[in-house]
Structure formats: C-alpha cells, structure tokens
Amino acid sequence: MGEEVEQREFSRDDRKQYRAKVRKCLDVLARMLSEELFDAEDPRTGLEIELNLVDAEYQPAMRNAQVLEAIADPQFVTELGKFNIEINVPPRRLADGGLSSYEENVRAALNHAGERAHEVDTHLAMVGILPTLKPEHVTLEALSDNPRYSLLDEQIFRARGEDLEITIDGVERLQMISDSIMPEAACTSTQVHLQVSPDDFAGYWNASQAVAGIQVALGANSPFLFGKAVMQESRIPLFEQSTDTRSDELKAQGVRPRVWFGERWITSIFDLFEENSRYFPALLPIVGDEDPARALDAGQTPELDELKLHNGTVYRWNRPVYDVSDNKPHLRVENRVLPAGPTVVDTMANVAFYAGLVRALAVQERPVWSQMSYSAAEENFTNGIRYGLAADVYWPRIGQVPVAELVVRKLLPLAADGLADWGADAEEISRLLGVIEQRCLRGRNGATWQTARVTAREAAGEERSTALAGMLAEYVERMHSNQPVHTWEEV
Numbered sequence: 001m002g003e004e005v006e007q008r009e010f011s012r013d014d015r016k017q018y019r020a021k022v023r024k025c026l027d028v029l030a031r032m033l034s035e036e037l038f039d040a041e042d043p044r045t046g047l048e049i050e051l052n053l054v055d056a057e058y059q060p061a062m063r064n065a066q067v068l069e070a071i072a073d074p075q076f077v078t079e080l081g082k083f084n085i086e087i088n089v090p091p092r093r094l095a096d097g098g099l100s101s102y103e104e105n106v107r108a109a110l111n112h113a114g115e116r117a118h119e120v121d122t123h124l125a126m127v128g129i130l131p132t133l134k135p136e137h138v139t140l141e142a143l144s145d146n147p148r149y150s151l152l153d154e155q156i157f158r159a160r161g162e163d164l165e166i167t168i169d170g171v172e173r174l175q176m177i178s179d180s181i182m183p184e185a186a187c188t189s190t191q192v193h194l195q196v197s198p199d200d201f202a203g204y205w206n207a208s209q210a211v212a213g214i215q216v217a218l219g220a221n222s223p224f225l226f227g228k229a230v231m232q233e234s235r236i237p238l239f240e241q242s243t244d245t246r247s248d249e250l251k252a253q254g255v256r257p258r259v260w261f262g263e264r265w266i267t268s269i270f271d272l273f274e275e276n277s278r279y280f281p282a283l284l285p286i287v288g289d290e291d292p293a294r295a296l297d298a299g300q301t302p303e304l305d306e307l308k309l310h311n312g313t314v315y316r317w318n319r320p321v322y323d324v325s326d327n328k329p330h331l332r333v334e335n336r337v338l339p340a341g342p343t344v345v346d347t348m349a350n351v352a353f354y355a356g357l358v359r360a361l362a363v364q365e366r367p368v369w370s371q372m373s374y375s376a377a378e379e380n381f382t383n384g385i386r387y388g389l390a391a392d393v394y395w396p397r398i399g400q401v402p403v404a405e406l407v408v409r410k411l412l413p414l415a416a417d418g419l420a421d422w423g424a425d426a427e428e429i430s431r432l433l434g435v436i437e438q439r440c441l442r443g444r445n446g447a448t449w450q451t452a453r454v455t456a457r458e459a460a461g462e463e464r465s466t467a468l469a470g471m472l473a474e475y476v477e478r479m480h481s482n483q484p485v486h487t488w489e490e491v
Contacts, residue, residue, distance in 0.1 A: 007101065010287075021287050025306055026277055028293055029304065029322065031305065032329060038329050040197035041056050043093070047089040047091075048088050048193075049086065049190050050189050050340055051086065052124070053084070054123045054130070054476075058132055060130060062081075063082065063083075065082070070117060071113045074080055075087050080143070080181075080184060081143070082144055085124075089105055095423025099352055117183075120354075123476055124476075125343065125472065126188075127188065128340055128342045129238070134227060135226050139180065139182055140153070140180045148417075152283060159281070163177050164241070168225070170231040178242070181242055182242075184238070184239060186226075187222075187235045187238055189334065191459065192355065193332045193333070200362060201333070203361075204270070204359075204362045205266060205320065208318040208358050210352075210372065211370050212317055212380070212381050213379075213380030213385075215384070216381065218403070220232035220385075220388035220389070221339040227465065230234035233385045234391075235339055240259040243259050258314055260316055260317075265374055272316070277310070280313070286306075286309060300327075301329050307322065308322060315336070320334075326354040338354075339415050345435060345483075349484065353432075355418065356422065359422060368396055372396050380394060389445055390402075393406060404441070405435065407440050412436065412437055438486045442486045453470075478485060
C-alpha cells in the first residue's frame with residue numbers, strides 16, 4: 001500500500017486504458033501459468049509488521065517521518081498514519097533455523113528502532129489497535145506524506161459520494177462519522193507471505209481461508225477501539241468499513257466490498273485476479289509503458305504493474321500476489337488476518353502455526369475445503385473476530401467445537417507436521433507451537449489480557465481513558481520482555 005505514486009487527476013480515458021491494460025495483463029498471466037514459467041524451486045516466506053508510535057504519555061505520536069529518519073534502516077517504511085510505521089523483514093526459507101532467524105532479525109531491528117525512536121521522544125507499540133487512539137487522531141492532518149495515500153483517500157470518497165459512517169456493535173457500540181479513510185490507520189497488522197507454486201496455490205489459499213477464523217481467535221489483540229470495548233479483534237470490522245467504497249444503496253444491491261472474505265473456494269490463482277478485474281473498478285488507474293505480451297514474447301519477465309496495482313486495492317484477507325525477484329516471476333499467498341503483537345515471540349508463534357497448518361491441510365488427500373461450505377468458513381471468521389479464544393467454530397467430522405479445544409486436540413499436531421515438511425527445526429516447532437498451546441490452555445491472548453487489565457483499573461476507580469493509557473504502559477513494558485502473552489500476569 002505504501003508504493004510511491006505521483007499525485008494526479010484521473011480522466012475517463014485513464015480508466016478506460018487502465019481496464020484494457022489490466023485485461024491484457026490477465027491474458028499474459030494466463031499464458032505464464034500455462035507455460036509453467038514461475039519460480040517454485042526454493043520457496044521463501046516474507047513478513048511485514050505494522051507498528052504504532054506513542055509519546056511519553058502513551059498517546060499517539062504523529063512523528064513517523066522523524067522516527068524513520070532516526071532509525072535510518074530500509075527495513076522500516078512509512079504507513080498510512082503519521083503514528084504508524086512498518087517493518088518489512090527480508091524473506092527467507094523456513095528450513096534450517098529460518099523461524100529463529102526471523103525472530104532474531106525482528107527483535108534486533110525493533111530494539112535498534114526503539115532506541116533510535118527514543119531520541120525523538122517516541123516509543124514503539126506492537127498492538128492490533130492502539131488503545132489510546134481517539135477519533136480526533138484519525139483526521140486528514142494525520143495522513144502520512146505519501147501521494148498514494150491522499151490519492152486513495154480521494155478516490156475512495158469520490159466513489160462513495162458521501163462521508164463514511166462506521167458502526168460496530170460489540171460489547172459496547174461504536175458509531176462515528178469520518179470524512180477520510182484515516183480510521184483505517186488504526187488497524188496495525190502482521191502480514192505473512194508464503195511463496196507457492198502455481199499448482200499448489202489454490203490448495204494453500206483455500207486452506208488459508210478455512211483457518212482464518214481460527215487464526216483470528218488465537219491471535220486477537222484489538223479489543224479496544226476509540227475508547228470503546230468492542231470485539232476481541234475490532235481491527236477487522238474497522239478495516240472493512242473504513243475502506244468501503246459503497247453507498248447504502250450499492251450495499252443493498254449486493255455490490256461486493258473491497259475488503260472481502262470472498263465467496264467461494266478456488267481452483268487456480270487466476271480465479272482471484274479475474275474476480276478482481278470483473279468486480280472492482282480501478283481506484284488508481286495508472287498505466288505504465290510496458291507491453292506485457294511483447295515482453296513475454298521477447299523472453300523477458302513482465303512486471304504486470306497494472307494488475308499488481310489493482311490487486312493492491314482489493315483487500316482480501318488472503319491476497320494473491322504476483323511478483324518478480326531476480327527477473328524470475330513467483331506467486332505468494334499474503335495472509336493479512338493477524339494483528340500485530342503482543343511480542344515478537346507471540347508473532348512468530350502465530351506465523352509458525354499458520355505456515356505449518358496450511359501446508360498440512362493443502363496436501364491432504366481429502367482437503368478440508370471439500371468437507372465444509374464456504375459459508376461455514378466465513379461464519380468461523382465472524383465468530384473468531386467477535387469472541388476470540390471464547391469462540392466456537394465448525395470443523396468437518398467434529399461439528400461445532402470450542403476453538404481452543406480444536407486447536408489443542410487436532411490442529412497443533414497438523415501444524416507440527418506441516419512445519420516439519422517446510423524443514424523447520426524440531427526445537428523451533430516445539431517452542432513456538434508450545435506458545436499457541438499454552439494460550440489455548442490458559443485462555444489468554446493479547447485481547448483477554450488487555451481487557452482484564454482495563455477492567456481491573458476501572459474497578460479501582462480509574463476513568464476509561466486513564467485505564468487505557470495505564471494498561472498500554474504495562475503492555476509496552478511486557479512487549480519488550482519478549483515473554484509470551486500467556487505468561488503475563490493479569491493483575
């Protein structure tokens with residue numbers, strides 16, 4: 001989302017040319033798939049983690065430009081809000097200690113970034129939604145200095161034709177009006193990229209959709225939104241609503257939202273790119289000079305820039321990715337379900353569970369998606385968002401079951417087998433999946449810990465805003481300890 005573009009106006013002709021170019025890119029992608037041109041010999045994984053910036057009072061700090069200048073590390077980049085930054089961890093294999101390498105890299109980078117951020121009176125907070133964020137913090141004045149963000153804001157609201165109304169009914173009800181996409185900046189995520197072959201892509205994507213609700217339930221870390229206790233993972237409904245280009249009338253007509261769980265299992269990655277082209281008008285119709293068919297005919301690897309840009313403005317929770325590295329094209333599943341935090345070890349446990357589980361599920365003789373309806377997977381997703389570790393979910397041959405019981409009894413062994421197939425070390429598998437197991441057994445993740453601490457502080461007489469800031473101060477201190485959240489004391 002942070003790719004640099006120039007500020008500009010778009011004409012009707014721009015949109016017509018862009019649609020034609022996207023269709024040409026689709027034709028070329030189909031050729032590349034049929035000719036088996038993709039790199040799949042040495043699959044790698046990637047990781048992005050979005051972070052919040054806070055001041056000494058644990059309020060949002062609008063200082064990402066100063067913080068990035070102080071950090072001076074190309075792994076760290078801007079994000080939508082001035083109180084956000086993101087770390088893009090260099091990709092690597094999961095085999096031969098890859099998980100530990102990820103953890104060491106992220107911890108070292110965050111320790112360095114935290115030290116440099118202190119020089120500009122700022123702390124880093126790795127959390128799904130910053131608990132002290134208020135509606136007055138998410139205005140256009142807080143938009144990062146990148147033309148892409150202002151263009152997206154302009155185009156989304158031009159498509160809507162009216163202000164954005166956000167309504168989320170949870171434990172408490174949140175209702176607000178916004179004249180910009182800035183509420184989206186409250187949503188800070190962990191994004192996991194799995195490189196897969198074209199033949200394997202559909203299995204990995206379907207498996208990712210099947211387990212999305214379970215991921216959310218285990219990793220929930222966003223119970224507070226703009227001062228309200230809403231859902232265990234409030235980040236997801238907020239993201240869905242804050243980038244919605246549809247008016248109420250278009251919603252009533254069944255027009256699909258740009259933040260989308262999807263509506264069916266797939267047979268090829270092409271299904272997803274084709275749906276993007278068919279269902280969603282362009283937000284950023286920027287046409288480049290490349291002729292992808294001519295490039296392919298000449299033995300070159302086409303960039304397919306228009307297809308990639310359009311794909312980047314359709315926010316699937318498991319997004320297909322086409323990319324080129326060292327002049328070789330490859331495909332990835334980008335898993336966008338997880339919130340940031342609470343700690344690096346919790347983050348890596350989430351990554352390990354996801355990567356191992358989908359690998360195991362993707363190669364089963366009778367895959368899980370052949371035994372459950374797509375609507376059941378979506379209902380699991382909804383339940384995981386709302387209830388977190390207290391959710392009940394559906395699983396084939398079991399029926400409705402508490403999510404923690406399902407994970408401990410059935411899914412953790414599958415995840416361990418999948419990680420072994422990736423080539424992960426036995427010690428890594430045991431340590432990281434042990435974090436997930438203890439979360440389930442103790443019923444404690446980031447969302448339950450935050451909620452318990454705020455409840456305790458309010459019971460002691462603190463106002464909600466004071467309780468949230470005090471809880472966040474405790475949270476950040478524990479975040480730096482890198483002790484998994486299930487070990488944190490609640491009182």
